[in-house]
Amino acid sequence: MAKKKAVKKSDAKATEEKMVTVFIMGKGYKVPAEATIMGAIEYAGYLLKRGAGCREGFCGACATVYRMPGDYKIYTGLACTTRVEEGMWLAQLPASPAHKAIYDIKKIKPEVATIQELYPEVFRCVACNSCSKACPQDLEVMDYIQEAKRGNIAAVMDLSFDCVMCGLCAIRCPAEIVQYNVGLLCKRLYGRYLAPESKELTKRIKEVKSKKFDKEFKELMTAKKSDLEKQYYDRDLES
């Protein structure tokens, strides 16, 4: 059974739904109370070009900052997964200006000197924790910047693993660090240099190179469909 399109749905339900008022870049709109920020912006009539990507919390295109009435705090979130609230005053970050070091992954080493050379501003961190507070993924961003200062590449990799590179940490950082690019550098260093080698993979690649599967492939590729079907339905399943 097909379900209704999101487009039609929001329209049909508009009259019966509970509504709230949100201020999109300062302008008030009534939107469904259950909407995400992204849904609300579209409901108000905007066609997003910036500020929308995967729409499921993986790509970091939709970083949003907002304030609530009577509250001095700045809040942050991803528009695609944050629900609107009455009186929310919001603006999206269309892009975040970020410094990215250019490097050759084959020529750098997984050590603190690499961080010093490529992202020296890391050492300006004043441990204010603004980055961690801004992170919509609830990562301990400041902690991984501390680990980066120590050259603990594996720890940076682990602590920054779920980063979606939305830019909210970098935009809040008084030391002007681009945390997410430091995280990405350390992930690449870890994957290439620190992850233990898979011996079974090395062996399999050798087997492929020596054409070990050539004959089997040829038999499978020229087999009659009925024979292939039989082989398929008779095959054993690893438990």
Place this chain on the structure above:
Amino acid sequence: MYPDYMTESLKKVVASRNKRFELAKSGKPVYPPMDADEREDVLNKFHPDFKKESRKKIRIGPNKGELLTTEVTEMLESHSRIKPELFDLSNPDYETDILIIGGGGAGCAAAIVAMQHGAKSIISTKLRMGDANSMMSQGGMQAAVKPQDSPTRHYLDAMGGGHFDNKPALVRALTEDGPNVVKWLEELGMIWDKDEEGSLQAMHGGGTSRKRMLSSRDYTGAIIMRTLMDEVRNNPDKITTLEFTPTVELIMDARGRAAGGILYNIETEEYFTVKAKATINATGGYGRLHIRGFDTTNHYGATGDGLVMSYRAGAKLMYMDSVQYHPTGSVFPEQIAGFLITEAIRGAGGQPLNKFGELFVFPREPRDVESAAIIRECVEADNGIATPSGRLGVWLDSPLIDMLQGDGYINRHFPAMHRQFIRYGIDIKEEPMLIYPSLHYQNGGVEINDKCESNIPGLYVAGEASGGVHGRNRLMGNSVLDYNVFGRRAGTYATEYAKKVKLGKLNIEHVNAYEEELKKARIKTDLIAPVLLPSYTPESVRKRQLTAHYEGTLR
């Protein structure tokens, strides 16, 4: 938090859990897998593709007379965004070796490999680089690296999953290149889940007979994509990236070879011309066409642009009658309706259950079969659970996973999934998820051979935009492998070709010829394609946008 009226059904899930746990621990299938006849029966009766109105005959172009997915036929029988006579092609705005259309996984992999072979490229991408379905795959990538597995075993699983319609040479390329891709990505800095000795963690997916799903927690696609993007950005003198600037038509040369494209800056609304010796179409899929009104797991820009521009230029499509619905899209809460719930949840032991807390299907059937079985359980047996907004779904029992794999497994391996639901007060370690099939993948596409060549010389196609490798149903983890294997191949073979080709005079005559065909076939349509972006503007707002002139969804 689930609404109160679901409590009774949730209690039944809890009540049957221990018994189902014992069953899963026994190592035997928890529910009998279907044989060929049972698969065919459930697909014919319940898979959305098999509804009569799901397919419509196309009246023009290389596939004229064939039944294609209705929304695809309608998109292909459309007008171009451009008027060819307005373009001066004698003095192109950019010249390069290879124009790569699409900045997702296939496009970036192609650019990196092309660069290693000595070719310069331009990546034209509609949104940001990496705004692609590649970024969103969670569960993993198949590659036969385990001693008990082999590339030929992988081949057999993929063929069976695709109902033996797959092109054999493509499946061989896919499965035989697999182990190399694992290594290639690791050398670029990709992080694979491994144990302390370096042994790769491998899990089951739907339709796999060996554990071969390699992963990077449940951020597999995001980690691969960001690794590839970073490598592209590290080489700005060899790869030029034009973001928010999709290609909207191909440019041809006098001998009918692809020779670049017309690009459109969606922000400044300017058009640009790119002359390229070779062109790679890596535009991905079409989930945002919301086929049959389904919600989708796809990213915002997945509107099948590459299909229509290639088709206008004469490219032959394959299996464009087949749509993949992912068995487990989220249906509750409403805010995350349609979102992908990784198949790895079932690979790790999660079970789909009806409202009585009963199993009704083997949890790891190939996707089309699993989806059809879920729809059957909801529609025919009426054993689904209705959400407050009227959607139907079945449970996906995730708490079983920590019971089977050990405490902490969900936290370690499914941080993204856990985060997705805990935002709405549902802890998937304690409570099941509510799911229903969601529009997920374009099984077909532009037909290619194992060098990624289409029937148009100079036009290479890789990733979801291509057709043939998955037959009419892709298995989990084979798309991540696909965009790497064929992205790399496209980069290699397009470079080889670009080094030899001498282009003739450029033209976009095919756009006029296609318009002529539309007229001759008496097709009346106001649709303009590529669609570029879906519209979620409410109808009431659109009515008030009196002065706006739309070309498709864009002004």
